[in-house]
Amino acid sequence: MSKKAGWYERINPVVRGIPPSGIRKFFDMVTEMKGVISLGVGEPDFVTPWHIREGCIYSLEKGYTMYTSNQGLLELREEIVRDLDISYSVTYDARREILITVGVSEGLDLAIRALVSPGDEVLIPEPSYVSYAPTTTLAGGVPVTMPTTVENDFRLTAEIVEKRITPRTKILLLCYPNNPTGAVLRRRDMLEIAEVVRHHDLIVISDEIYDKLTYVGSHTCFPSIPGMQDRTVLLNGFSKAYAMTGWRIGYAAANPYFIEAMNKIHQYGILCAPITAQMAALEALKNGRDGMVRMVQQYNRRRHMVMQSFKEMGLHCFEPGGAFYAFPDIIPTGLAAEEFAERLLREEKVAVIPGNAFGPSGEGFVRCSYAASMEDLGEAFRRMTSFVRRSGVRPKTVVNL
């Protein structure tokens, strides 16, 4: 680091002010070690289904290597519209209301940049995925976090939202099913939140990347709540449901004004999402449903197994209704989240992510991804159990009534 040359000071102060990701530090530690079982991975352990990969190879053979329109292949947009209609009965115009993005990450950035003026406040539930607040800050907005608690199953309620609203509040960000907690919102929660949104005339950005991975009840797509579609930017993609993380392909659905504004930024910054990934996404939507359902079924079995393991271990873990994460309460071990994760890694070679990497309200919890094989999960939980035992936690006697 040649700080002397003054390069560091010449970096945009906004960028300088963004703290480094809490995960990256941990990443460096893990990569040095051998024999680690990682429950720290935020992506499916399945490889993209073969028919999707094969579809992409075929498209390459056919010479599909050119740009697409800025908005993305119309055929793909039409399939997305069809999927949204079938899954949630929400209707979008493929020509004017859908934009294909480079993952939900780009969609989020576009939505925030297109809508946030300097000083505008963006309400963000917490704990949540690491990029919402920095993206807001980079756009000149002010992230206002809304801590959720385990007592409330990490659900966001209308009351929590209402409390944080100021005259500068412009956007409410929703991210359910939630990473890292696995929390889902009930339709009733959404209806109540929608009431607040309407009352304060807010715009909603709803990141629903884990929608298909819902195990308890069925997912409610926020735009399907009466009156919400027009004021919501729906973000989704293919990474989780179709195990396509590395393809970097997602989409945004919103009213034509928002999409046009987002497309302006997108056309200069990105031009278009890679055509190979778009072709693969098309194949996923056309023929991927059965494979996706099978993967979801497997996640659900693992989820049951993980819940049982925590119970036997003596750590309380609220039942996650979606995504592929469990978020156990590690306070009984007497360790802070980072300490727990670091020692578990050093002593038992199991990687989990400290909850506070997802915001201060994640302190006292760790995120365990169950996107891992049954064998790995079994071994990881055996190791974790002996670690937790050493810290003096005993399982509560289970009384069968």
Added chain:
Amino acid sequence: MKELLDLLESNARLTESEIAVMLKMDEEEVRGRIRELERNKTILRYITLVNWEKVGEEKVSAMIEVRITPQRDVGFDAVAERIYRFPEVRSVRLLSGTYDLGVFIEGRTMKEVSHFVATKLSTIDGVISTTTHFVLKTYKQDGVIIEDDEEDRRLVVSP
């Protein structure tokens, strides 16, 4: 019920308690259901898929197309039965297309297999013709890729 069968089909060694946890069922209930499925022959047998080459065991297998004359009242069934009773025969299926039965045979040597086809199979009354295809290499069997080199290439930690 179907999910339970799904699980056992992919791994017959899962214990009843493991299955109970995965499907969020009672262990007693799982045991009862499996017993019932075994009794009514929905579950026929628990099989281990072995790669015999790994222990130096040379086996020869062949797929034999068999054309037969169907018989009054029983159709193809009687001839099929005479064939599938032989222990050398691993599987027998009635197929649509240019031949009738697809018969899979396993033996120690090519000679042994050919001998079986010549003396036992083709001499059965009602068998019109046979065409033998020896297996040169198995890539995938019962849904399992024999030499699968796909591994977990994910980063160990990601948000």
